[in-house]
Amino acid sequence: MANYSTNEFKGGLKIMIDGEPCSILENEMVKPGKGQAFNRVKIRKLISGKVLEKTFKSGDSVEGADVIDTDLAYLYTDGEFWHFMNNDTFEQIAADEKAVGENVKWLVENDVCTITLWNGNPIAVTPPNFVELEITETDPGLKGDTAGTGGKPATLSTGAVVRVPLFVQIGEVIKVDTRSGEYVSRVK
Amino acid sequence: MVNDWQPSASIETLRHRAAILAKIRQFFAAREVMEVETPSLSQASVTDPHLDTFHTRFVGPNHSQGLPLYLQTSPEYAMKRLLAAGSGSIFQLGKAFRNEESGRHHNPEFTMLEYYQVGYDEFELMSELDELMQYLLDCPASESISYQQAFITYLGFDPLAISLSDLKKHAEQRGYGDIAAIENNPDTLLQLLFCMEIEPQIGQRVPCFVYNFPASQAALAKLNPKDNRVAGRFELYYQNMELANGFNELTDAAEQRARFMQDNQLRAEMGLDAVPVDERLLAALDAGIPDCAGVAVGVDRLVMLALNKTTISEVISFDVSRA
Numbered sequence: 001m002a003n004y005s006t007n008e009f010k011g012g013l014k015i016m017i018d019g020e021p022c023s024i025l026e027n028e029m030v031k032p033g034k035g036q037a038f039n040r041v042k043i044r045k046l047i048s049g050k051v052l053e054k055t056f057k058s059g060d061s062v063e064g065a066d067v068i069d070t071d072l073a074y075l076y077t078d079g080e081f082w083h084f085m086n087n088d089t090f091e092q093i094a095a096d097e098k099a100v101g102e103n104v105k106w107l108v109e110n111d112v113c114t115i116t117l118w119n120g121n122p123i124a125v126t127p128p129n130f131v132e133l134e135i136t137e138t139d140p141g142l143k144g145d146t147a148g149t150g151g152k153p154a155t156l157s158t159g160a161v162v163r164v165p166l167f168v169q170i171g172e173v174i175k176v177d178t179r180s181g182e183y184v185s186r187v188k
Numbered sequence: 189m190v191n192d193w194q195p196s197a198s199i200e201t202l203r204h205r206a207a208i209l210a211k212i213r214q215f216f217a218a219r220e221v222m223e224v225e226t227p228s229l230s231q232a233s234v235t236d237p238h239l240d241t242f243h244t245r246f247v248g249p250n251h252s253q254g255l256p257l258y259l260q261t262s263p264e265y266a267m268k269r270l271l272a273a274g275s276g277s278i279f280q281l282g283k284a285f286r287n288e289e290s291g292r293h294h295n296p297e298f299t300m301l302e303y304y305q306v307g308y309d310e311f312e313l314m315s316e317l318d319e320l321m322q323y324l325l326d327c328p329a330s331e332s333i334s335y336q337q338a339f340i341t342y343l344g345f346d347p348l349a350i351s352l353s354d355l356k357k358h359a360e361q362r363g364y365g366d367i368a369a370i371e372n373n374p375d376t377l378l379q380l381l382f383c384m385e386i387e388p389q390i391g392q393r394v395p396c397f398v399y400n401f402p403a404s405q406a407a408l409a410k411l412n413p414k415d416n417r418v419a420g421r422f423e424l425y426y427q428n429m430e431l432a433n434g435f436n437e438l439t440d441a442a443e444q445r446a447r448f449m450q451d452n453q454l455r456a457e458m459g460l461d462a463v464p465v466d467e468r469l470l471a472a473l474d475a476g477i478p479d480c481a482g483v484a485v486g487v488d489r490l491v492m493l494a495l496n497k498t499t500i501s502e503v504i505s506f507d508v509s510r511a
Contacts, residue, residue: 007288029291033423033433033484034407035238035379037288055384058288075483110443 003061014046014067017054021046022116023066029058036174040106046116047123050103065118074107082107082125085145095122105160106131106178127178132187134173135159136163151183192510196501205491205503208324212301212487215320221277221303226266228283232466233258234265236407237458240287242296259285262484263302264408264470265469271304272472273479279303281487283314292499293429293489296508304482310409310420310436314397317424317432320485321395325494327426332397333390335418339378340384347378348402348403348417376403392423398423408444409435420481425471427493434483441473 004128009027022043031037037058072084081094099122106127138154154164164183175184209374233241245254261300283302318330339347359368383408391394399422420436491503
């Protein structure tokens with residue numbers, strides 16, 4: 001993998017830090033008028049998800065990380081692995097629990113997810129920004145109630161729990177924003 | 189059609205900026221400090237290993253093969269030649285150019301106020317600069333702390349006495365282990381700790397002068413005659429911004445030549461090309477310049493502070509991305 005000098009640092013660049021692939025979030029040059037320049041970089045560790053700050057001497061180089069994002073459709077889980085398929089080549093990839101992580105609750109069959117591969121192995125699964133899921137459990141709401149009164153918790157078919165308006169009922173399909181975990185609307 | 193033809197600063201900001209420049213000129217006119225202009229393109233450059241210079245070639249009469257010219261990183265050498273020629277106290281508002289510098293507080297070309305007061309030492313200059321800050325920023329009077337005391341207060345060690353291995357340990361403890369593992373220049377480690385750990389803690393409420401920089405970071409300052417571990421160099425910080433760098437100016441040509449040589453030695457160790465020393469500056473020092481103190485002030489950053497802007501792009505008409 002190529003090395004990148006600090007002058008090539010920018011948001012989204014994937015580099016190796018402490019043996020783990022990382023994505024650069026922010027990069028700032030800090031330079032005294034007389035003296036050495038440094039780059040203060042905010043990075044996200046792609047496996048642990050941790051965000052941290054790191055400082056480099058400007059001009060130094062860092063090893064790049066062989067990380068690519070690929071769009072794959074979610075197929076099914078066998079309990080141990082979650083299987084995804086490339087809709088063009090039909091090639092399949094299995095992600096383990098660690099890669100799927102918290103996002104398991106947003107996986108909907110046939111939805112196209114972004115799978116992050118490091119050296120060809122899945123390390124992260126990002127669901128689409130919006131998914132549609134059926135409500136399997138929620139308290140019956142009061143008739144005539146409108147959105148914006150605080151709502152109630154509802155359990156979805158994947159086990160995810162979101163707050164929904166009181167008028168939304170069991171069996172209805174709702175649209176959820178996976179980034180915030182918030183209810184967006186009912187799906188007719 | 190390009191749509192980035194518009195300025196990076198608003199016209200309203202540029203109006204305020206013009207008023208600040210006018211106030212700077214008023215300040216010096218009232219003190220009978222003469223405004224001067226010196227070349228942006230110079231045949232000589234600086235040896236400072238941490239400055240990267242733009243260069244070009246003049247081709248024309250008498251220079252069919254091309255005359256190498258450098259865009260100046262600061263007008264200090266030319267202004268010292270004016271001092272040697274008997275100008276008396278002088279100031280300049282002009283552009284300085286530094287390659288490889290771009291960011292929230294940096295643009296490769298920027299506006300610098302450089303001024304010299306004949307007969308002043310660095311403390312007299314600091315006090316006058318304090319007046320200028322209050323005049324331009326409407327801020328409270330500044331405070332000051334020595335470089336040594338800043339390290340003792342904020343990081344708990346004496347930068348003038350610490351060994352390299354202990355310095356590395358401090359850097360490591362503060363999260364800079366990767367740099368500390370391979371960096372053997374104590375000044376680089378001190379600069380790292382200073383800008384990452386001390387700068388965010390000083391000059392928040394009122395501007396803060398840091399004086400008596402270590403002799404190894406003297407640049408163009410005289411060493412302190414009473415304590416040669418430190419030099420007559422100061423810096424001014426306010427609200428996370430380095431605003432000014434000043435010197436009790438070195439007037440000794442031989443000492444200046446030795447420092448240029450030292451810089452070139454360091455450049456070689458860093459794998460950089462040596463820079464020919466500015467013989468005209470050395471000749472001027474040799475002819476004799478008066479005892480004086482001088483300072484460079486980042487005008488764009490002053491405007492940022494005065495107008496509460498967070499990026500340099502917002503206070504210059506066209507930043508480098510739109511230039």
